[in-house]
Amino acid sequence: MKERITGAEALMRSLVNEGVKTIFGYPGGAIMPVFDALYDYRDRLNHILVRHEQGATHAAQGFARVSGEVGCCIVTSGPGATNTITGIADAMIDSTPMVVICGQVGVSMLGTDAFQEVDVVGITSPISKWNFQIRRAEDVAWAVSRAFYIAKSGRPGPVVLDFAKNAQTGMVEYEPAKVDFIRSYDPDPQPSDEAIKLAARMIDDSVKPFVLVGQGVELGNAQNELREFLEKAQIPAGCTLLGLSALPTDHPLNMGMLGMHGNLGPNVMTNQCDLLIAIGMRFDDRVTGNLNTYAKQAKIIHFDIDPSEFDKNVKVDLPVLGNCKTTLAAVSKLISPAKHNSWIQGFQPYAEKEYNKVIEKAIHPTQGPLLMGEVVRKVSEAANNEAVLVTDVGQNQMFGCRYFKFTKPRSVVTSGGCGTMGFGLPAAIGATFGVPERTVCLFVGDGGLQMTIQELGTIMEQGCPVKIILLNNNFLGNVRQWQAMFFNHRYSFTPMANPDYEKIAEAYGIPAHTVIDRQDLDDSIRVMLDTPGPYLLQCAVMEEDNVLPMTPPGADVDKMMLEIKE
Amino acid sequence: MPNQNNDCQTCGKCDKNAREKNSVRNGMPLHTILVYSENISGLLSQITAVFTRRQVNIETLNVCASSTPGVHKYTITCYCDTEMAEMLKKQMEKRIDVLQANYFTDDQIYIQETALFKLSTPAILENNRISKVIRIHDAKIVEVNPTYSIVEKTGLTEEILSLFDSLTELECILQFVRSGRIAVTKSRIEKLDEYIQLREKKHAQIMEQ
Known part of the structure; x- marks a missing residue:
């Protein structure tokens, strides 16, 4: 007779089978049998106790984004589950593989408004790739295997398992399950030879081709395939926010960041190229601006693994369905080597213009208060441009992504589609577990830090080596900038009184320092990076600094503002 | 496209205007998905959420087991342009357990719908035009008692609505219900079977590896 174990232990064995080593979680009533089973698996499953369930999800996201593995969370029912909603929605829009396991009341109590009962399957249905309520211990192995298969395959995303208490305590003759096929779900669509051939022909025929690099390149581990493709035909490229580290910043064909606060050249040239080649990106409105004027002059090829992205926002001439690791390699084989010298040189004047009008002032100021841009660039360089960049959301994010430099793949962790303030600190915690050998630098504002500041407790307990660079301007800076630009400087509830962050860090036993003067910046950064473990570096930055250039929302992609006219 | 080529299986009693009114609304054709x-x-809630989120109203919805074991079939009608129908299709197919979604205009499918009318028997006895209307519309009387009579009408939406309009005028309806459209494709190719065969082949390949 086979060994009989509880559903909770079946979950532990299933997680081990899936290769899970790190779990971010928080116990509670309806998940107690699982935490009891976890107590015996501490040698195999490293459970990180966060301080709020939202932190667990963002930590799992940070972990997944840098490691390429599935992030895993375990939380309780009711409020424990609803606290994960923001992280699940964030992971959905940013295609981050994650499995969230929530406790649930027993089956006999379902639908009775029992204590800490919430319709988790109903709530998470539109924001998860898949969800499932485990009602019997017999279903644990299958559900967990299916959950991990769905989360990591195809276009990755979050999966929610709603684990009823009776299924946790129920006994089962455990047999490992392996789901690697679902009839109604094709995560690896076969690329069409015709589309590949046609794409190659269109690229060969193009005089002014331009590539948009999205996170799909990182998700498909196609960074090398991308480089070979770009280099063979000498095609210039711009990167989306989440695709920034798919191509090294200083690669000669990397023309910079796309989007509302991206670089001037790639945005302007989007409307001048004759062929736009989008790879693993979804034409977000923050990238396209006004769709009616977006790349109308160009033919468009779209490489993506998710067919629902084709023609969603931008009509494309040729969709190329499939994993870009396969499709890019196939197209690279067929295209002819090319040069495109004059087209590439055409980016230069825009780069110079942006440097003179914006970048130089942002990263090499000679007087006045500290600027966010200079802090970001100095930290990046002090870490040899090899660190992982984690940002919160807002000006810290835009300055972070504009001025941090990348030499390694999977180096940017930021909340793109959802724009979740409070994402940064827990995501940085997760990143330190995902790539313990790398330096993790978090840029966070005074607003976002306070949204998940409780996770300093997790950092304290775990000793996570997060380098927290607090860009403190006593404002909710990004909203303030918009108020200045579009709401006649009416600063409605954006100025913020701040606590003494050094004292807060001290209370958590985290070394901290505040920089006010420019001449102290280099040394302070050095000390931060040389100090083992966590560190909080508070930078007192200019209060009313603006992120530039900027394409105002809904404006044409090539009409970027380089300055704000008062 | 409005259904111009529909070889309408009608009694010929419903007027053409009503038919066109039903197949296009606000310039949007009626699609059957x-x-x-x-x-x-x-x-079901995942599927309907796809419509809600894109501000498309579902006109009729029918769900039942299909001829393929373990597979459910949803027949949904809505007014939307072809681009929206395509987006709805893709977004539904994106849900993990959805096998296939396809949209059709009326000329591409064989359509049927059933309605039940509960009518007042005294009203029927008082006004002989009522039974005439029922006969003209080829409807079936399936139950009669001194209080009420039940009439069943199977046909196109337009025919049912035409009967409904006529009976409403005659002020005899106690209750009325339509089943919602059901449809089968006129195509000679069974797309679902092809899809399932293709997927089974892929499964076999995975098993071999």
């Missing part, structure tokens, strides 16, 4: 999914609970 046939969806096939695995028989897993919770899918």
Whole structure:
């Protein structure tokens, strides 16, 4: 007779089978049998106790984004589950593989408004790739295997398992399950030879081709395939926010960041190229601006693994369905080597213009208060441009992504589609577990830090080596900038009184320092990076600094503002 | 496209205007979307959410087991342009347990719908035009008692609505219900079977590896 174990232990064995080593979680009533089973698996499953369930999800996201593995969370029912909603929605829009396991009341109590009962399957249905309520211990192995298969395959995303208490305590003759096929779900669509051939022909025929690099390149581990493709035909490229580290910043064909606060050249040239080649990106409105004027002059090829992205926002001439690791390699084989010298040189004047009008002032100021841009660039360089960049959301994010430099793949962790303030600190915690050998630098504002500041407790307990660079301007800076630009400087509830962050860090036993003067910046950064473990570096930055250039929302992609006219 | 080529299986009694009124609204053609999914609970709400989120109203919805074991079939009608129909299709197919979604205009499918009318028997006895209308519309009287009579009408939406309009005028309706459209494709190719065969072949390949 086979060994009989509880559903909770079946979950532990299933997680081990899936290769899970790190779990971010928080116990509670309806998940107690699982935490009891976890107590015996501490040698195999490293459970990180966060301080709020939202932190667990963002930590799992940070972990997944840098490691390429599935992030895993375990939380309780009711409020424990609803606290994960923001992280699940964030992971959905940013295609981050994650499995969230929530406790649930027993089956006999379902639908009775029992204590800490919430319709988790109903709530998470539109924001998860898949969800499932485990009602019997017999279903644990299958559900967990299916959950991990769905989360990591195809276009990755979050999966929610709603684990009823009776299924946790129920006994089962455990047999490992392996789901690697679902009839109604094709995560690896076969690329069409015709589309590949046609794409190659269109690229060969193009005089002014331009590539948009999205996170799909990182998700498909196609960074090398991308480089070979770009280099063979000498095609210039711009990167989306989440695709920034798919191509090294200083690669000669990397023309910079796309989007509302991206670089001037790639945005302007989007409307001048004759062929736009989008790879693993979804034409977000923050990238396209006004769709009616977006790349109308160009033919468009779209490489993506998710067919629902084709023609969603931008009509494309040729969709190329499939994993870009396969499709890019196939197209690279067929295209002819090319040069495109004059087209590439055409980016230069825009780069110079942006440097003179914006970048130089942002990263090499000679007087006045500290600027966010200079802090970001100095930290990046002090870490040899090899660190992982984690940002919160807002000006810290835009300055972070504009001025941090990348030499390694999977180096940017930021909340793109959802724009979740409070994402940064827990995501940085997760990143330190995902790539313990790398330096993790978090840029966070005074607003976002306070949204998940409780996770300093997790950092304290775990000793996570997060380098927290607090860009403190006593404002909710990004909203303030918009108020200045579009709401006649009416600063409605954006100025913020701040606590003494050094004292807060001290209370958590985290070394901290505040920089006010420019001449102290280099040394302070050095000390931060040389100090083992966590560190909080508070930078007192200019209060009313603006992120530039900027394409105002809904404006044409090539009409970027380089300055704000008062 | 409005259904111009529909060889309408009608009694000929419904007027053409009514038919056109039904096949286009606000310039949007009526689309019939046939969806096939695995028989897993919770899918209906996932499917309807795809419409809600894109501000498309569902006109009729029918769900039942299909001829393929374990597969459920949804027949959904809505007014939307072809681009929206395409987006709805893709977004539904994106749900893990949805096998296939396809959209059709009326000329591409054989359509049927059933309605039940509960009528007042005294009203019928008082006004002989009522039974005439029922006969003209080829409807069936399936139950009669001194209080009420039940009339069943199977046909196109337009025919049912035409009967409904006539009976409303005659002030005899106690209750009325339509089943919602059901449809089968006129195509000689069974797309779902092809899809399932293709997927089974892929499964076999995975098993071999």
